[in-house]
Amino acid sequence: MSKSTEKKAVRVLYSFPHRLGAGRICWTAWQQVLGLDSAGADVTAIVGSALRVPPADVKLRKTLSLGRRLRIPFRLLGARRMAMLHDWRTSHWLKSHSKEIDIVHTWPLGSLYTIRAAKKLGIPVVMERPNTHTGFAYEVVDEECGLIDFKLPDGYEHKFDAVNLAHELTEYAEGDFLLCPSEFVERTFLDKGFSPEKLLRHQYGYDQSAIWPGDQTANPGKGLVMIYVGLCTPRKGLHYALQAWLASKASQNGRFMICGDFVPGYREKLGDQLNHPSIEILGHRNDIPELMRQSDLFVLSSIEEGSALVTYEARGSGCVLLVSDASGAVCSHLENAMVHASRDLDALTSHIDRLNDDRELLGTLRSASISQLDQLTWHAAGARLLEVYQEALDR
Structure with missing residues (x-):
């Protein structure tokens, strides 16, 4: 089956409120877009901004850019408001292009307007969970810091933030499905009372073009x-x-x-x-x-x-x-x-x-x-993600 034929099966709006192709979750999002494209999905990527340019098959739109080169400075609005602005602009795009989309993939803190727009249009939404249930994460990190008598500085990840937590809890409740990359993530949601039917398992990967095994011979004579x-x-x-x-x-x-x-x-x-x-x-x-x-x-x-x-x-x-x-x-x-x-x-x-x-x-x-x-490659992860979209559509 040709790629163009396969693409007609799943048309995805991939919404990411940050800088596609940068580090950490931005790298994850970049690789997911590439993996979906190589697996045969028809991808529209609406992102805050982009450090890298995806293949020509991927339709790229930027919500937090001024013209071709300038980005809206994060310090102007703050990360939270920037994510909300991205979400609002994405939801408006979806309302006018609903016939072009089968499923929506969103990320935390930049999803709520898009989820609500998709729900009115009858389009299912899957939300990425790059981490555990945020309530659980706050609890266990605070507990660990107490055990070692350490105070996490303000502004660092997993420092308790009531506003962020409330926003994410609303996203959890209103989205159709949560994408869990590990059994551990899935378990934290189950322990918080979520239905197994709301949780979908996918995976991440690594770039085999940049990473490969060395010659780590198990030699008893050398130090570990x-x-x-x-x-x-x-x-x-x-x-x-x-x-x-x-x-x-x-x-x-x-x-x-x-x-x-x-x-x-x-x-x-x-x-x-x-x-x-x-x-x-x-x-x-x-x-x-x-x-x-x-x-x-x-x-x-x-x-x-x-x-x-x-x-x-x-x-x-x-x-x-x-x-x-x-x-x-x-x-x-x-x-x-x-x-x-x-x-x-x-x-x-x-x-x-x-x-x-x-x-x-x-x-x-x-x-x-x-x-x-x-x-474990990103190519395999893209194929699995496309299977997960089909599971969501079938449900």
Whole structure:
């Protein structure tokens, strides 16, 4: 079947209130647009602004730009009002182009006007959930900060915001479906009383053109190399990873590389542990794939996560995942990874020790992980997302 024929099946309005193709969720949105296009969807992407230009098949519109080059400064209105402006403009476009759209894909805090317009037009809406239920996220992060006596600075993600939470709760209630990228995200919504029928499972991915496995031979004679990549913050559980590493035998002749910026005050909270000779604080890096190809293990002992893109990238680079069950990572314990219960320091320590001592197991897990990489690409994620749209339409 030709791509043009397939495209007639699902015509999607992809609404994203931020800068398509930038970092973090902006990268996720960019890859979803590309994946949908390659899977055969007819995509209209209405975005706040765009750092990258999508393929010609994708119809791109910008809601927060002045002419071709200028963007409305975020400081002019603030992120919240900018998202609302994007949402309002997208809803008006939808009202005049409803016959061109089968399904609408939205993002949090920039969805409500569009959801309501789509509902009047009889068009189903799926809303991306790049993270857990926001109420749960606020609760568990606040709890963790209390456990380690840390105050999260104002303005940082997951600092409680009553206005944002109220807005998102309304979006959850009024949207037709919520897109959950991991079982963990899905469970946080079920625990909050959401119907399973409202939740749809999809996945994220990694860019195989930029990321590939290294030659991480499981050599018993060399020290184990573990890497952490991401914002250094209590939510990511770096304090658990650090304690487990220092308590393990691997710290005697191995290396633990920490890549990322620290939330103010958190580095000081970790104290002298960071001065251990096996710890390397590398800060923000632009060569993460290469550093991962030099590493045996990727650690992410999060207490709350959506489905961290870095876990896909780590697997794509040949690292064995050493993650918590709250990381949203696509993996299975003792099949292609080692998974510990969130906050279980003893289990994480024992996993590091086991892989340090049993390099045959390390090699087996790595081989199994690498053998499944074709299921973890953004191309595969785009195909799955298109299947999820069809599920929503069928319901």
